[in-house]
Amino acid sequence: MKRLSLKPNLLTVNTLLSALVKYPSTNCSIMCRELFNDAVRLGVKLNTNTFSILMKAYCIELKFDDAIGLLKTMGEFGCEPDNVSYNTILDGLSKKGRLNQVRDLLADMKGRGLVPNRHTYNILVYGYCKMGWLKDAAKILELMTQNNVLPDVWTYNVLVNGFCGDGKIEEAFKLLEEIEGLKLFPDIVTYNTLINAFLEKKRSLDAFELLEQMKLKGVKPNNSTYNIILKWYCREGKMDEACDNIKRMEEGGFSPDSVTYNTLINGFCRAGKLDVAFRVMNEMTGKGMKPDAVTLNTVLRIFCVERKHDEAYELLNSARKKGYIVDEVSYGTLIAGYCKDENVEKAMKIWDEMKQKGVIPTVLTYNTIIGGLCKSGKTAEAINKLNELLESGLVPDQITYNTIIHGYCWAGNIEKAFQFHNKMVEHSFKPDIYTCNILLRGLCREMMLEKAMKLFNTWISRGKIIDAVTYNTLISALCKDGKLDDAMALVSDMEEKKLGPDIYTCNAVLGALAEAGRTKEAEDIILKVVETGSVHEGTVLSQKGKLQDPPTVESAENSDSGSVVYSEQIIEFCAQKKYIEAMQLLKELTAKGATVNRSTYMTLMNGLIKRKKGTMKVDKM
DNA sequence: CTAGGGTTAG
Known part of the structure; x- marks a missing residue:
């Protein structure tokens, strides 16, 4: 189009931008920006939507400053931000727990005379819930009613999820009554959220009972319902039942989606069955679902578990070149891997690379590196990272503080652990069961058993959870x-x-x-x-x-030396990117009843992620 | 808005 000097119209530009945002890949925002610049150069008259989509692109990559910057610069193009523009950025900020920026932006929005709508409020409720600030979230609901913006099922679903995430399932159920009082009906999302919460709390009986109740009320399960139950079976290590669940899912007229496949792959990886994990991954590709960012991160994790950190690192880099979204989870996985391997230096190096690539860490990423630094005795550096976290506008969570307290104990500095704990309590930190156990263990380590017993008895008398x-x-x-x-x-x-x-x-x-x-x-x-x-x-x-x-599967697998030669041959094929040959050989071997070692399956998974278009088809294995 | 991937205690 450009070559023919044809001028695209506004609709073309916006449609293209939407597509880029809807199916984001690496450098999504840069590609959008280029398209945007082209449009400007060609003299296309842009509208507010164009800018909102571009903002969305920046938000996907967590480039919030760029997104916010657009709010100002769009005026130069004769466009004014509307509710959608603001909601887009607010949503991005809120999802990542950047509540301070949410507050500022909201003030800015009102300053322009824009009135927050229901979506805006829902975003706020989500943000507060995510931070665990349930009271503030509930206040938003009051505020909505005051401003004549009535909450909808969506609002309540967010709140229900917030309560569930905080372990308050019973209170979440009370919300159900409130919903019905407003003549709204709990929908499949409400039920899925509650079923998921029961399963997370290991209350499977309640979960399945609720599932039945849901069906009686005429709410039909959807893909997510099956995926939630699948996740539970996988976590319990019940992989046979997990597979039965898939059968039921298909019988119910649903087809496994990428979430289903990723859940299964992760389940089999965790169960040590890398051969099956690979088979599922292959089946997934066969059904036209490409391995995505989550699949990549799952494979990165299993590489780290198997102590193949350098291979994981190589995979991360080549996946990025192939257009995978390599996000803070990918980097965090590697950082965690190197930390567990007691190689904080390398972990820090990866941290720097992540930053240099413009990937923004979340609290969880910070927790990982802080934990690594603490474990290697570098509490001072851990505190530096905590400060960095605060400066970046993020809010530390329970785990951040617990990790640091543990770090001080680990370093034998029980006094500092308590000092830090006390200081944080003054700043509204609420010690949880982890905090208590960490401190208790710290006292025990330092042979301060009497103090430990005394502390324990205080907790008992105060009715604290132990x-x-x-x-x-x-x-x-x-x-x-x-x-x-x-x-x-x-x-x-x-x-x-x-x-x-x-x-x-x-x-x-x-x-x-x-x-x-x-x-x-x-x-x-x-x-x-x-x-x-x-x-x-x-x-x-x-x-x-x-x-x-x-004895673990691992030690059992190490003994299958019989097929080492073939395994090496498969690995060699993969190295030469001859995946078809690799798959062919694997097929022949399996037909003969031979097995290959886990290392080979990992190489094959690596191949599935990296391969471009070449097929790795294998029929029945 | 819910579902899949990375972090804390014995």
């Missing part, structure tokens, strides 16, 4: 200190509260019990642990009297 970790921390410390009777008293205590004993309790007390010749008690506790089902079948007792998990 859990199995709390008990196990103390029990383990008491055993190491030779106070077996005190430890056993806590064991019965935790049993009374139905918090255990579990496998950690066992590991803590069995050695001491055996040494004291108290075999009867040792047998008792093992029996209880098995009864409560907190140990999966196949757990074996080693000679030292400690419970151990059965």
Whole structure:
């Protein structure tokens, strides 16, 4: 078109821009900007929508300053921002928890005489919920009513999700009554949110009951319903039932989407079944669904788990060149991987690269690097990162603070841990069960057992929530200190509260019990642990009297040396980008009943992500 | 707006 010197019209420009934004790839905003510049050069008269779409592009890449800048510059083109323009940026900011900027922009919006509409309010409710500021979120609802903008199901769904995310399912249900009072009806999103919340809280019975209730009320499940249940099966490691769920999904007339496939791939990866994970990934591509950013990040994670960090790094870079969205999650995955490998230097290097590429970290990304720095004893640098986080306008969360408190404990600086904790409490930080357990463990490490017990008793008398970790921390410390009777008293205590004993309790007390010749008690506790089902079948007792998990798939796989030659051949094909040959060989091998090692499957997954158009078809494996 | 990928305690 450009070559023919034809002038595109406004509709063409906006349609193209929308398409770029709808299916975003790397450098989405740069491509949009180029298109925009071309349009300007060709003298196309642009409208407000053009700018709003461009803003959306910037928001996708978290370039909020550029997006906000457009609000001013669009005036030079004779365009004025409208509600859509503001809502677009507000939505982007709100989703990433940048509430300070939301506030400023909202003031700016009102200053222009624009009136927030329902969408604007819904965005605010979402933002507050995401931050866990539920009271503020509820206040927005009041504000809406005052301003004659009535909340809709959407508003309530956001709020329901907020309450669920905070673990307040019962309060979320109260909202349902409120919805019905307004003659609105809970829809499939409402139900999906609640079912998901039950499953996350391990209340599967409630979840399935609600599912039935939902059907009775005539609300039909959708793809997401099945995906939510699928996720639960995967998390529980019930991969057979996960597959049954897919069958039911298809029987119900739904087809697996990319979320379904990514959930399954992740599930099989976590279960150590890389061969099946690869097969699913291949099936996904066969059905015309390309591996996407989530698939990429899943594969990056499994590479890191398998300690192939450098391969993961290489994959990240080549995926970016192939147009994948490489986001803060991708970089965060690698950063976490290197941190676990005790290579913070490399993790920091990747952090810098991420920044240099214009990928903006979220709180979670910060938490990852802060945790890594803490674990390697670099608490001062961790604090630097915390300050950087604050300067960037983000708000630290529970995990940020807990990580730093843990960092001080890890460094043996229990005083500083408490100091930091106290200072944060003054700044409205609410210690949770993690905080308590971290501090308790810190005291135990420093042989301040008495102080730990004192703290523990204060919590009990104040009715604070304690859990199995709390008990196990103390029990383990008491055993190491030779106070077996005190430890056993806590064991019965935790049993009374139905918090255990579990496998950690066992590991803590069995050695001491055996040494004291108290075999009867040792047998008792093992029996209880098995009864409560907190140990999966196949757990074996080693000679030292400690419970151990059965040998992992990994060690079993390492012994399949028979097909090493073929594995190497497949890997070689992949290296030469001869994926078709690689797949052919794999097919032949599987037909013969031979197996290849996990490394080979990882190389094949790598190939699926990187390949351009060449097919990697394999029929039945 | 909900669903899939990366972070905290024993």
